[in-house]
Amino acid sequence: MYFYGISGSNKIGGSSYFVKLGDRKFLLDMGLDPNLPGVYPKYENLYRKKLLTSMGDLDGVIISHAHLDHIGSLPYILKEGEKVPVITSKATKVLGKALLLSAPKESDDYIEIFKKDEIEKVFSLISPKENMVAQDYEINLYDSGHILGSKMVEIVTKDERVLYTGDFSLKNIITAKKMPLASIKSPDVLLCEGTNLTKNMNSYINERLGFIRYANKVVAKGVLLVPAFALGRTQEVVCLLKNAMKSQLLKRVPIYVDGLSVEISQLYNELGVGVLDEEVKIATNRFYETMDDSPKIIICSSGMLLKNSKSYLYAQKVLKNENNSVTFVGYQDKRTPGFKLLYENSFNFKATVNRFSFSAHGDEKEIFQLIDRLKPKKVVFLHRNLKEQEERELEKRLTKIYGKNMQFYFPKDGEELNL
Numbered sequence: 176m177y178f179y180g181i182s183g184s185n186k187i188g189g190s191s192y193f194v195k196l197g198d199r200k201f202l203l204d205m206g207l208d209p210n211l212p213g214v215y216p217k218y219e220n221l222y223r224k225k226l227l228t229s230m231g232d233l234d235g236v237i238i239s240h241a242h243l244d245h246i247g248s249l250p251y252i253l254k255e256g257e258k259v260p261v262i263t264s265k266a267t268k269v270l271g272k273a274l275l276l277s278a279p280k281e282s283d284d285y286i287e288i289f290k291k292d293e294i295e296k297v298f299s300l301i302s303p304k305e306n307m308v309a310q311d312y313e314i315n316l317y318d319s320g321h322i323l324g325s326k327m328v329e330i331v332t333k334d335e336r337v338l339y340t341g342d343f344s345l346k347n348i349i350t351a352k353k354m355p356l357a358s359i360k361s362p363d364v365l366l367c368e369g370t371n372l373t374k375n376m377n378s379y380i381n382e383r384l385g386f387i388r389y390a391n392k393v394v395a396k397g398v399l400l401v402p403a404f405a406l407g408r409t410q411e412v413v414c415l416l417k418n419a420m421k422s423q424l425l426k427r428v429p430i431y432v433d434g435l436s437v438e439i440s441q442l443y444n445e446l447g448v449g450v451l452d453e454e455v456k457i458a459t460n461r462f463y464e465t466m467d468d469s470p471k472i473i474i475c476s477s478g479m480l481l482k483n484s485k486s487y488l489y490a491q492k493v494l495k496n497e498n499n500s501v502t503f504v505g506y507q508d509k510r511t512p513g514f515k516l517l518y519e520n521s522f523n524f525k526a527t528v529n530r531f532s533f534s535a536h537g538d539e540k541e542i543f544q545l546i547d548r549l550k551p552k553k554v555v556f557l558h559r560n561l562k563e564q565e566e567r568e569l570e571k572r573l574t575k576i577y578g579k580n581m582q583f584y585f586p587k588d589g590e591e592l593n594l
């Protein structure tokens with residue numbers, strides 16, 4: 176197979192990879208990089224390198240899941256590629272559309288690159304499917320345990336079997352289906368995400384229990400504000416809190432959801448994952464305006480307290496009282512108010528600020544486990560943020576385990592591989 180990493184190989188953001196098996200040409204994901212507002216991956220390089228004459232030459236585009244770094248530039252396919260089949264799950268279609276349409280609402284520096292009618296059009300062309308059998312190839316999607324609807328992508332021809340993990344986790348995430356690891360066949364090439372490569376995260380259960388215990392302490396007296404990403408993290412935290420209340424690990428207090436988190440949670444409900452119910456209320460404008468410091472939990476996007484977001488507005492109120500807490504549950508980019516509040520002491524506040532790790536990406540242990548179970552001949556690490564030294568050390572360790580039976584690749588953006 177031939178691989179060309181357009182974007183998102185040695186960085187996290189704007190994932191899009193071109194692969195060719197025999198004569199068949201596919202794009203795996205079409206994302207946006209949140210750090211490059213208004214810029215999509217350099218698809219024109221596909222023409223420059225004569226891999227395509229137009230997007231219409233593609234045999235398919237396969238979207239692993241609805242996070243913007245994987246789906247955000249999908250409307251680009253409308254440039255002469257309207258007839259190219261887009262293969263993705265139903266949940267990714269529904270959630271991805273909502274996210275693309277709402278992205279400008281909660282971003283400091285979002286620059287519109289696709290118009291509303293382009294977004295609506297591209298999603299209207301998708302009929303979700305989880306497998307596709309053509310004359311000389313087959314595509315299968317498998318749950319990847321990352322967010323609702325997230326999938327791994329398998330492409331099989333008579334000569335080759337390729338598996339692209341998308342973003343994945345082997346943990347038991349409440350709101351995502353677990354990966355059916357036992358039923359996935361060993362691929363020739365594994366294209367593997369590496370967000371948490373070389374990281375060993377705290378025990379998943381301990382981290383969650385720690386969060387619940389801490390939440391219980393805060394709501395004995397005050398307000399707990401949890402800034403959370405609208406898609407995935409909000410719903411996971413809400414379900415975790417509800418479960419903890421049910422099993423009496425957490426005092427029953429009102430839970431409110433606000434911001435873009437509301438719209439996405441409503442879609443989760445429609446897709447069969449119960450997030451909003453009589454216990455979890457949608458915050459109204461009146462609620463925000465009249466809010467006091469009585470015990471309650473507010474889960475609200477954005478996860479990094481971006482300036483135009485609801486979580487930023489709530490934080491202004493919550494931070495004023497020493498009984499309250501602002502508790503983060505996700506990654507903070509260095510330039511965001513969330514990072515500044517957590518690590519730079521540049522705010523004046525009385526409340527407590529805290530953070531717990533809820534990563535929905537496999538850590539090093541999980542990535543090794545996946546490789547060991549699948550025993551591919553070749554592993555290509557993508558969606559990674561490592562120093563070259565770290566990559567060399569990792570390769571050494573893996574080669575020590577698997578010897579000559581497995582080869583490892585760490586391509587940079589714009590690099591091609593003949594595998």
Ligand SMILES: [Zn+2]
Pocket residue numbers: 240242321342
């Ligand atoms: Zn993701």
Ligand SMILES: [Zn+2]
Pocket residue numbers: 188190242244245342558
């Ligand atoms: Zn991602």
